[in-house]
Amino acid sequence: MRIDFAFAAKLLKEHSQIEILCHKSPDGDTLGCAYALCRALQSMGKKAKISIDDVIPHSFDYMNDNIEVQQFEPDLIVAVDVATFDLLGSKEYREKYRDRVDLCIDHHTTNTDFAKYTLLETEPEAAAAAETLLLVLYEVGADVDSGVAECIYTGLSTDTGCFRYSNTTSRTLRMAADMVDKDIPFEMVNKRMFETRTKTYNALETLALASMEMHFDGKCALITITQDMYHKSGSDESESHSLKAIPRQIEGVLAGVTLKEDADGLFRASVRTNAPADACRICARLGGGGHKRAAGCDVPGKTLAEAKQAILDSVAAELESL
Ligand SMILES: [Mn+2]
Structure with missing residues (x-):
C-alpha cells in the first residue's frame, strides 16, 4: 500500500526496535539512507540496526562512526532504496524477510510494492532515496545533526554522480546545501566517493x-x-x-x-x-x-x-x- 510522509513518520514514531535493510551490491544511497536513519533513530533513544547481505566497501566506513551495535528482535522492518524483494540478497537471506518488510522508502519507478507500506517518490521527484528519507526525518522531527547530514549527503551525491547527472534537481541541490550547512566534511566524502581509487x-x-x-x-x-x-x-x-x-x-x-x-x-x-x-x-x-x-x-x-x-x-x- 502506498503511503504519504505523515504515515511513514507515524510508523517510525510508534515503533522502538527498528531493523533497516539495504539492497545487495550496496551503493552510497542505500547505505547513506540506512546509516542516516539508524543514527537518527538511535539518537531518539530507539533501538536500530542495519542488516545487509553483502560486504560494505571500506570507502563507506566513515558513516559507521559512533553507531552503536545493538542486538534485538525488531518490531518494525524498514527497507531503504530497495526496489524489489530479490534485491535484498541471496535466496536464503531474503527468505527471513518474506512478507515481513513493513515499510519501504524508495525512489525507483520499478518498485514492486513488496513491503506492507511503501513511501515512493519517483524521478524526477527524487534523484536519490536519501531525498525522500530526509523529508521523512523532518516529518518525524528527528535531529538532522552533522552525522546524519553526512550520510544524507553521501546518498544525494552518489546517486547524482556528484550532482552532474540529469536526475539532479534544484531540490537535490537545496538539500545538499542544507546538509553542507551542518558542517559536514563534504570534501572528504567527495574525495572518497569520486576521486580516491585503490590499486x-x-x-x-x-x-x-x-x-x-x-x-x-x-x-x-x-x-x-x-x-x-x-x-x-x-x-x-x-x-x-x-x-x-x-x-x-x-x-x-x-x-x-x-x-x-x-x-x-x-x-x-x-x-x-x-x-x-x-x-x-x-x-x-x-x-x-x-x-x-x-x-x-x-x-x-x-x-x-x-x-x-x-x-x-x-x-x-x-x-x-x-
Ligand atoms: Mn538510489
Missing part, C-alpha cells in the same frame, strides 16, 4: 577498459568484467560499481553497457544511457528495471558470448525505436 580498482579498470567494444555505429559501448579479471587484478565485485559509468562517457554513445559475470557464472548488465535512450526500457526487455538513465538486469546466456548477444539485442531494439 586493485585501478588494475581492474585497466582490464575493463581493454575489454571495451563499440557497437551500432558507436552508439553503444560495452565493457565486460569477468571473475578472471577480479583474480588478475586482486579486486572484487565490491570495487566494480564505478566502472559502470565509463561506457557512457564516450562521445556519441547513447547506451553504455557493463556486463558482469558473477561468482556463479551468471551475467548481469548495468546500463547507463544518454538522452533519448532509455536504460529502464533496455533492461525491462530482459526482466530488469531501474531509472531512465541507469538501470540493470540479469542477462540470459550460459556463455559470455550469449549474454553479450542478449543485451546487445535489447540495446538494438531501443536504438531502433528512437
Whole structure:
C-alpha cells in the first residue's frame, strides 16, 4: 500500500526496535539512507540496526562512526532504496524477510510494492532515496545533526554522480546545501566517493577498459568484467560499481553497457544511457528495471558470448525505436 510522509513518520514514531535493510551490491544511497536513519533513530533513544547481505566497501566506513551495535528482535522492518524483494540478497537471506518488510522508502519507478507500506517518490521527484528519507526525518522531527547530514549527503551525491547527472534537481541541490550547512566534511566524502581509487580498482579498470567494444555505429559501448579479471587484478565485485559509468562517457554513445559475470557464472548488465535512450526500457526487455538513465538486469546466456548477444539485442531494439 502506498503511503504519504505523515504515515511513514507515524510508523517510525510508534515503533522502538527498528531493523533497516539495504539492497545487495550496496551503493552510497542505500547505505547513506540506512546509516542516516539508524543514527537518527538511535539518537531518539530507539533501538536500530542495519542488516545487509553483502560486504560494505571500506570507502563507506566513515558513516559507521559512533553507531552503536545493538542486538534485538525488531518490531518494525524498514527497507531503504530497495526496489524489489530479490534485491535484498541471496535466496536464503531474503527468505527471513518474506512478507515481513513493513515499510519501504524508495525512489525507483520499478518498485514492486513488496513491503506492507511503501513511501515512493519517483524521478524526477527524487534523484536519490536519501531525498525522500530526509523529508521523512523532518516529518518525524528527528535531529538532522552533522552525522546524519553526512550520510544524507553521501546518498544525494552518489546517486547524482556528484550532482552532474540529469536526475539532479534544484531540490537535490537545496538539500545538499542544507546538509553542507551542518558542517559536514563534504570534501572528504567527495574525495572518497569520486576521486580516491585503490590499486586493485585501478588494475581492474585497466582490464575493463581493454575489454571495451563499440557497437551500432558507436552508439553503444560495452565493457565486460569477468571473475578472471577480479583474480588478475586482486579486486572484487565490491570495487566494480564505478566502472559502470565509463561506457557512457564516450562521445556519441547513447547506451553504455557493463556486463558482469558473477561468482556463479551468471551475467548481469548495468546500463547507463544518454538522452533519448532509455536504460529502464533496455533492461525491462530482459526482466530488469531501474531509472531512465541507469538501470540493470540479469542477462540470459550460459556463455559470455550469449549474454553479450542478449543485451546487445535489447540495446538494438531501443536504438531502433528512437
Ligand atoms: Mn538510489
